[in-house]
Amino acid sequence: MYKKEKTENLKNNIKYLIKSRGETRLSLCNSSGLTRTTIYNILEGRVVNVQQSTIRKISDFFGVSYKELETVDFEEKEIIESSVSLRGNMNPAAVPIIKESLLIKSFDKRIGELIISHPLTYYFGVASNLIGVLLESDMGEANESGDLLIVKKGVSSSNGEKLVYDIKTERISVVRGSDFDSDIFCIIGDIVEERFNG
Template sequence: MFKREKTERLKNNIKYLIKSRGETQLSLCNASGLTRTTIYNILEGRVVNVQQSTIRKISDFFGVSYKEIETVDFEEREIIESSVSLQGNMNPAAVPVIKESLLVQSLDKRIGELVATHPLTYFFGTACNLIGVLLENDISGVNEAGDLLIVKKGLSSSGREKLVYDKTTKTLFVTNESYFDSDVIRLIGDIMEERFNGR
């Protein structure tokens, strides 16, 4: 495939993935660390040669193969897969399971890297940038040690409960608050699913 065709495929896939996964350009930028200008220029077709590191950040965010994002038409493929599938469901997403004690040091790593180094569980639903947090301590009144929380990592754009880390007490807690003092609190992300005692 020529560079221009690859860039066009990449652009179309990003637009489709943003729409189909319920994301925005802003949520993609915030979670992947890319600037809005970079994403805008790709989507407007102003870049012919997109850097591999940029492509990898985008594909990691959506949980798709970075080789395929430039060469496969995801919209066409998902339409075919959903019409062939007996249940009409998409494939489950592989989610790396991270122990609470390893969580903070793992937050800056990409999902693709975490998937290769941690045990996996699966999430059935539309979401990307997911991690599983295996609790080693109780969260008062909410969860017990052994529970697994499936969390959409990064900045929140929903009214869901959020998992946050208190830097002072070095403990996790669950909140509905939207604003935090980043010197004290680190947002882990939105809780998508709870599995009690790892079930």
């Protein structure tokens, strides 16, 4: 009974977190490294015992504790926390700061790994899977060396500003839209905040 309860909680939490964080099943799969079949089987209730490594990948993606993912009702918890004060009662998210020159080498690493090996900054807001990209060269007129871009890693369908890596020139740039040639660009993710140097 206990396993069934944990699995049900896990399923409900994943559905809620996908919806409340503006994610999709596909973005979860792409960013966490899990297969679509794995995610769909959990969400359709076809799995009774989910592997700890799978739960950990999902919890890393959403920036939550993997134990909470199985035992806490996130929807209920967030409703209670947001009703405590008008602005909510959230802890800031720890965000690893990665230098522009190390970005591609670090791209496949999980946030948990990057937090241990890089300096941190904090993001106040609802988001997960965040990295800070410290620019080491000027990028057009808008951003210059020393600026910090807070980026939500992964591919999304939003038309907002994205940080992309040009494979041919080996440089990063900011672009708008959602339709990119994967032979030319590697999408780092959506820019959620810009912090200007000085």
